[in-house]
Amino acid sequence: DTGVSQDPRHKITKRGQNVTFRCDPISEHNRLYWYRQTLGQGPEFLTYFQNEAQLEKSRLLSDRFSAERPKGSFSTLEIQRTEQGDSAMYLCASSFGRASYEQYFGPGTRLTVT
C-alpha cells in the first residue's frame, strides 16, 4: 500500500492556460475525492467519485473545472482558462466501502497562477 499519490506536486502556470492534475488513489479504494485548500483555510470539498461515477459536485466547481475517473482508478482534475484565484493546494483523497469514514489524503498539488 503506497498511499495516495498526486502529480505534479507543484505547478506554475500563466493566467489563461489550462492545467491538469492527476491523482492515483490507494489501490482497491472505490471512492475518490478532490478538495481545494487556500492559505490559512481548511480544505474545501470540490467533488467525489464512486468508481467511475461522479456523484457529487460542489458549487465551487465552476464550468472551468472538470474531473474524470474513467476506469474507476486514477482521476484527473482539469482547470481551463486559469485565473489567479485558482491558486491553491489541490488535494485528493480516497476511501473504501460504503461506510467510508476514513479518507486518506495525498500530498497535494500546489498550483500557482501568475
Added chain:
Amino acid sequence: GNSVTQMEGPVTLSEEAFLTINCTYTATGYPSLFWYVQYPGEGLQLLLKATKADDKGSNKGFEATYRKETTSFHLEKGSVQVSDSAVYFCALRYGGGGSEKLVFGKGTKLTVNP
C-alpha cells in the same frame, strides 16, 4: 448548512504543557467528527474520529469526545511534545442524503517549544 468552527491560532506551548483546541459544529442530523493533522511538508493525516454522541476518539495521546449537547469535539492532550507541532483541523462528515464530503474548520497551528 453544515459548518465547523475551531479555535483561532496560532497556539504556542512549552513541552509537557496541556493542550486544548476547541471545535464546535453546526449540522443537521448526526454527523461523524474527525481531527486531522498536517505536519510541515506532509499531507493531511487522520488523527482520531468519533461517529456517535459520547464516543471518545483517541490516538497518540490525543483525545476528543463527541458532545451532542454542546455540539463540540474539543481536542486535548495532557503533555505535548515538540513533535506535535503541526496544523490541526476539525472536520465533520454528514452522511445524510448520501453526501460523503468532509467539512473542515480553518485549522489551528500548534507550535511546541522545547
